[in-house]
Amino acid sequence: MKLSNYFLPILKETPSEAKIKSHQLMLRSGMIRQSASGIYSWLPLGFKVLKNIENVVREEQNNAGAIELLMPTIQSSEIWKESGRYDDYGKEMLRIQDRHERDLLYGPTNEELITQIFRDNIKSYKNLPLMLYHIQWKFRDEIRPRFGVMRCREFLMKDTYSFDIDQAAAELSYKKMFLSYLKTFEKLELKAIPMKAETGPIGGDLSHEFIILAETGESEVYLDKNILDIETKNLDYSIESVNGIIEKYSKFYSATDEKHNKDDFNQIKKNDQMHTRGIEIGHIFYFGDKYSKSMNALINNNEGKNINPQMGSYGIGVSRLPAAIIEAKYNDEFMKWPLSITPFKVAILNLGKNGDEADQKSLEFYNLLCNLKLEPLLDDTSDSPSSKFKNFDLIGIPFQIIIGSKLKKDEYEFKEIGKDKKILSKDEIINFLKEAYKIDQ
């Protein structure tokens, strides 16, 4: 992409309404714009990051054996009356009447709808275990939306729902999702810590939040530092890997203030005690037959008896992840996107103009990188070099090729964000990028 053809409205000043750095940075770098209170448009750069995150989440759901479908945003109130949650949900639920005065709502979550789909289509234990997921926009009418996409009203979630024949099978599904969350966040270069959690309006007995540490986080968290060193890289979704995964984490203390226990925390060695803040990026629940019973979803088990399947639900806040990643990674001077989700793989800063040597070199390198699927963003505008440097440190493309007039024919300035510049040849840069992005050609 050439910047002169792109839509990247960078702001020089930090908008006064933005109180935390992710909100400031997403506005300044032209990723998002508010269109109504707590409702955002994702401009091209932000949209690319969002889509890339969505794909990382999707890939690991598929690896875990979950199957993707798509439920609509607007739901009938009737299924919510069946489950008994229509009144519970209060003013956070956006309630709507259609032209025939039927009560609809904008889904804040999907336990009812997936249970209805299951109930109408699956009758036998032979179809279990089953994990279904979708990635869809939701709405919660927050009383005070704030912090940009971190606490907004219309937001993108990945929700998985598991259906199992009994509690033991359901716990296995729970553990698979537990592992898939750890792997997903690892791919996003985030250190997510699972913490025992309250179940809230979803219900059930077993629940974990996945939290990343960030000083601007909404929750206070307490943990034993050793929990940060647990490795999950080599685990797969076999029963052997998955069993024991929760126990691995349970060995070390970790809790949000809701679940915090002072006495237990004080048992930890002083040096290992950590008290900080965190951001919730995932939440998983096991709630047995809460919905399958109230909504009368029945399956025939292998003894010919009708029983209610055991269910769980598993959410990732996809549209809050760009903000969470910024909170975790932005160091107040520059931003560097994880390679798995960067909006462009490499930036070319053309410091030449009007067909001079630098200008020509830039265009040639750009065409080459396009052909190699190395997705470059070429700054071909007439902005000053200093403004180009500033803008590109802001938007966080991990690598920059800087092309001015001072260097020899096959010499280029190459910079990895946060590191020193080097002088490299074209081939060296291409080989470096191919290796970084694991592209073999």
Add this chain to the structure above:
Amino acid sequence: MKLSNYFLPILKETPSEAKIKSHQLMLRSGMIRQSASGIYSWLPLGFKVLKNIENVVREEQNNAGAIELLMPTIQSSEIWKESGRYDDYGKEMLRIQDRHERDLLYGPTNEELITQIFRDNIKSYKNLPLMLYHIQWKFRDEIRPRFGVMRCREFLMKDTYSFDIDQAAAELSYKKMFLSYLKTFEKLELKAIPMKAETGPIGGDLSHEFIILAETGESEVYLDKNILDIETKNLDYSIESVNGIIEKYSKFYSATDEKHNKDDFNQIKKNDQMHTRGIEIGHIFYFGDKYSKSMNALINNNEGKNINPQMGSYGIGVSRLPAAIIEAKYNDEFMKWPLSITPFKVAILNLGKNGDEADQKSLEFYNLLCNLKLEPLLDDTSDSPSSKFKNFDLIGIPFQIIIGSKLKKDEYEFKEIGKDKKILSKDEIINFLKEAYKIDQ
């Protein structure tokens, strides 16, 4: 994917509520389920087709130079009051009040919101021409939703909006989209005919509908048969290609009944006259400064004067396309998806069981095809062969490998939907599939 792990609820009977074949087939093949009047869930098979169509549409938008972003589903009423359309839209607009009694709405279209984004972020002619698009769910509160996803209430659209400095430039953008629509539908194996259209509530002077011929279509259409033979394959988005594209089609008569002119139609040779029905799958509009003026979007032109940009909008009904494709391609006995959007590339019908030779051969072939990214769906259930044959003709995967016990070690029955079976070796099948899907490895 193994069918035993998948969620594919096939119906044996045609549901009585479905009146047209696409609706019947999409329900029977487990692609969609209604969750409320005119609101559908996309089950895994339907979801895959929808996503694939989305990607074909996206690819050709990108080729035409349009840039993707994402606007939210829920909009503020204020911008609609600015443009003057808040009252015009009537009961088709889903109106909502939030907890603070602010008037919101579920976007039925996005001219206002994109104009607001443009107005707030773009000030100079240097940023033009600009084409922005998004693929997002919309809601129109149809009084009588019917025909499944063909005329529903929540639906997925691709909308592009063009911004240009003057009318001549705006017409060029219009022609680029005109061409991109022809190319998009060609990739979907659809013969779309552009027809001059009324502008309706969008407004403006110039508008074309893109219509495919189908007896069950909602519109009556009249055309000169010769229009079906126009070739667009070799056209690119250069000015030379794009200029003259509309003229090429204008040479031959084509009109919906709204714009039909009997006298003009009767000038056509009797043999070339065609009067049938069609389905609208795209609609494009040029409306000048209708929104940029009423909403006060201003750009500085190259003489330093503030002017209102010239705009157009361009829609494709993404979620009605699976139904439209079925109406155009299903021949009452079987379905065959276009290769560009098929939910799986090849089906394996395992007629063996419990580890017998056919069972083993099926699993081996399945693993091989997975490794080659030939995305197979393996029917490993205990259903009878006749029921497997019936189901797979219904769901429309273009190629089937049928593995029973009668054949020699390296012999397989291979069937392309709608053609006769052949006996082929493993390598012959793989080479055939690689060539069909243009996979080189």
